[in-house]
Amino acid sequence: MAAQTAPEQALAWIDAGQRVALATVIETWGSAPRRVGAQLVVSGEGEMEGSVSGGCVEGAVVVEALEALEQGGNRVLEYGVSDGDAFAVGLACGGNIRILVEPVGDGGMPEAMLRDLVAARAARRAVAYEVALDGSHRRLVEEGHADRFRMDRSGVSEDGGTFIAIHNPPLRLIIVGGVHIAQHLVGMARATGFDPVVVDPREAFGAAARFPDAQVVNDWPDAALEEIGLDARCAVVLLTHDPKLDDPAIHCALRSDAFYIGALGSTRTHASRLARLAEAGFAEDRVGRIHGPIGLDIGAAGPAEIAVSILAEMIQTLRRP
Incomplete structure (x- = not known):
């Protein structure tokens, strides 16, 4: 059985009748505790699985995720040691992170796209999830990111407007x-x-x-x-x-x-x-x-x-x- 990760957990909660939001690390600077692409999934009941900071800012991200479920649409969060709000929630490692929060449905990732992503992972097909940070477009692709697939490296596009999440086979x-x-x-x-x-x-x-x-x-x-x-x-x-x-x-x-x-x-x-x-x-x-x-x-x-x-x-x- 494949290891349960954020997409699979998100779909399991949806199939159990819950609403879900995904939070993904999209950029890091300095000594950020998690790599780009790390994910946290949050249910409408406030349950969470995964991590975006090793515990530093998870509580604040859960609050933002619950708000995204109520209001819909993407939101981009940034936490750093120089930010008073970030320091208040415990980011004292000296790094900075940006996090994309997306509800599943409600102006975020369509549920059908999440199902396609999970199916690709189960079939051991490498796919990339491209999402505009403003939520204006998103798609799953299997070509066009050869270097990212080879290095297993998610990241923001050169123009800074799109995040490319690499989902290699488990x-x-x-x-x-x-x-x-x-x-x-x-x-x-x-x-x-x-x-x-x-x-x-x-x-x-x-x-x-x-x-x-x-x-x-x-x-x-x-x-x-x-x-x-x-x-x-x-x-x-x-x-x-x-x-x-x-x-x-x-x-x-x-x-x-x-x-x-x-x-x-x-x-x-x-x-x-x-x-x-x-x-x-x-x-x-x-x-x-x-x-x-x-x-x-x-x-x-x-x-x-x-x-x-x-x-x-x-x-x-x-x-x-």
């Missing part, structure tokens, strides 16, 4: 091997926005009871990965330490656009793995994509700390050029 983590490290990694990855899938043909390891927060697939890794489908928003982590399971998965991963491939094992184990891949015909530049031994070298001891090192390396690979 991040996905495929873990091959339902071992102890995987149990820790699943929860950490889900908390950071990944949809985890655990693949293990050994039902004792790949048991749903061991991974209640992940999709579990009891099939051979090559068949499972082909069925799942790997794209540039996928990370593949191999934890079985068994070539019979790891090698078929690596072959699939290396033929894909997965942004991260990591494999558990010592330096000696990894050297043997590379030799087998060379014998299988994989070029050196392809096998160079594999992170092995897996994880950042933080001196990790024990399954939980190894999981931290793996997740940190995944995020570093995703976010740094």
Whole structure:
């Protein structure tokens, strides 16, 4: 199941009969606590999910969102440490942020457009939501923002009049091997926005009871990965330490656009793995994509700390050029 984010939560509340407004960070300066594109969804009952400031100004934004639901139309908010009102609500981090507040319906984002956006995300199609800050026009497009899609970077247009919100497919983590490290990694990855899938043909390891927060697939890794489908928003982590399971998965991963491939094992184990891949015909530049031994070298001891090192390396690979 895909991780619940602002668009999905907004639609869930609408389907439950509530009115909804979306608040989105559209620009930041200095040490603003959230990146451009971060969202908060607010229901007509005052419930909220997500964040636009890490807690600094959420209360003030909720008030503005409720007013937008009553009055209709877009509104652009700006908070900074030099602003008396902003300081009063707690923005003391030294940065500035601009936030676009839109009701769903009532002169804001049409409900049908929100449904189309959620459907595109569920189908793993990358879309951009273009909205004029004055609310005069808005549309969903799949082309025309190649650099923004590649860098996963939302932002205001050069003329300053339109915000372009990039909605890439949700991040996905495929873990091959339902071992102890995987149990820790699943929860950490889900908390950071990944949809985890655990693949293990050994039902004792790949048991749903061991991974209640992940999709579990009891099939051979090559068949499972082909069925799942790997794209540039996928990370593949191999934890079985068994070539019979790891090698078929690596072959699939290396033929894909997965942004991260990591494999558990010592330096000696990894050297043997590379030799087998060379014998299988994989070029050196392809096998160079594999992170092995897996994880950042933080001196990790024990399954939980190894999981931290793996997740940190995944995020570093995703976010740094």
